[in-house]
Amino acid sequence: MYQELILEHYKHPQGRGLREPFDAEVHHVNPTCGDELTLRVKVADGGKVLDVSYDGQGCSISQAAASVLHELATGSTVDESLSVVEEFTRLMQGRGQVEPDEDVLGDAVAFAGVAKFPARVKCALLAWMAYKDALMRSQG
């Protein structure tokens, strides 16, 4: 489960810290383990994601997932990034039976092993669900 890439993102989180300006801010928690994440998005008029900034606390899986999300989403478009969220969710909820689409997922494919641990799936999804929620709100 602890792929090198996950540990790297955990030790050196990308894009961490809450930034201005932003269109929407959400706060998501994982009540069973106390993981918490505040996440902001800034989207340009054409649907380009200008920034995903976040802050939070939690296990390596939840924090690394936020870092990977930041890298994948920033600079892509709302539609593109939502399709990555969809593929990531499908992978995480697949109980380890789903063959991940590497072209869509990029670095996020490193989380494939987490899907075999039902207790940890929520950790991996925390940031991604928060991002989806924030996008919905930003589109108002």
Place this chain on the structure above:
Amino acid sequence: MSAVSGFDVERIRKDFPVLTRELPGGRPLVYLDSGNSSQKPAQVVETMRDHLTWHYGNVGRALHVLGSESTVAYEEARDKIAAFVGAPSRDEIVFTKNASEALNLVAYAFGNPVGEDERFRMGPGDEIVISEMEHHSNIVPWQLLAQRTGATLRWFPVTDEGRLDVEGLEELVNERTKIVSIAHQSNVLGTVNSVSPILARAREVGALMMLDASQSVPHQAVDVAELGVDFVAFTGHKMVGPSGIGVLWGRRELLDAMPPFLGGGEMIEAVWMDHSTYAPVPHKFEAGTPPIVEAIGLGAAVDYLNAVGMDQIKAHEKELVAYALEALPEIPGLRIIGPRTPIARGGTISFTLEGIHPHDVGQILDDVYGIAVRVGHHCARPLHLRFGIPATTRASFYLYNTTAEIDALVRGLHHVQKVFG
């Protein structure tokens, strides 16, 4: 072999076949999660199997041979448990499905229009006292009671060392207090609370007192009469018994005065279309077909614990916890949440590792070493908030654990630090 005289941990381990299990990848199982739920000896499993295979019938209502064999075995289990906790009468032992149900049963007796006894009347102005170190099972039922009745919920704070802070006892437990309910032993800190000063104050002001003994009854000889409180709750699955069975002990006179909890078969004396009269205790509180085989299994668990000896078990665990309290602080960045001396504490140690989330600690211990610990807030979120931490890693010991397993834990934690360092 433990240094406790006559206590042979290797022999005890043979009674628990699961402890010989090898997990995938050749990891031997190191089970340090008995505070969550204990493993079961073959004697308990065999008793339950035998009953289900050869004697099973419904209890209390079948006239045939099987029905009466089941009834006898079920009621014998009650006798064993009554003796195990020193209950003055067997009728004071009420079977529930777990400790949570036992706590709820008592909470629902208060402010209940079905009951008439003054001691259980509750409304605005009345107070309920718990503590900050409680399991959610000894918090939420009282919150709900306060919401139903308008009474006020109050609590003892916890000191930095992880002891109950009784400084404000006189003010906290006062003439308005109707019930005090606290843990006998904390499931996170390991702290064993001193009951007598609080009980003395409760008596002074005419309040009732309940103990959540879920974590004490499995680990030390508990005598309810000696404790002198009014209600005690505990749960079968933490004391080498099966899940699905718990116990409420209550003073006969109080149980008699309380309204029923759940309505149904077996809890009645007579039923008309518009009202009913109720069976005497304990049956008044045992509506419907009870967990028959689970109760019988708990009886076998009590036989098992008695054969080993509760004092021996306590001494063995004390040795383990003293060993662990020496060994764990040698790990850099490890902070124990709870008493750091093996005095008035049981074999449960919760801790944090600086910069590493407990989920990651637990996952590596399990994946790499087959060490089962619990991570999270252990159903005691307010206590974790008190210490300003979201979660801890908890190792909890029982009669079958060894110092070698604590060595394995220490090795595992060093490895965790390497991975995340």
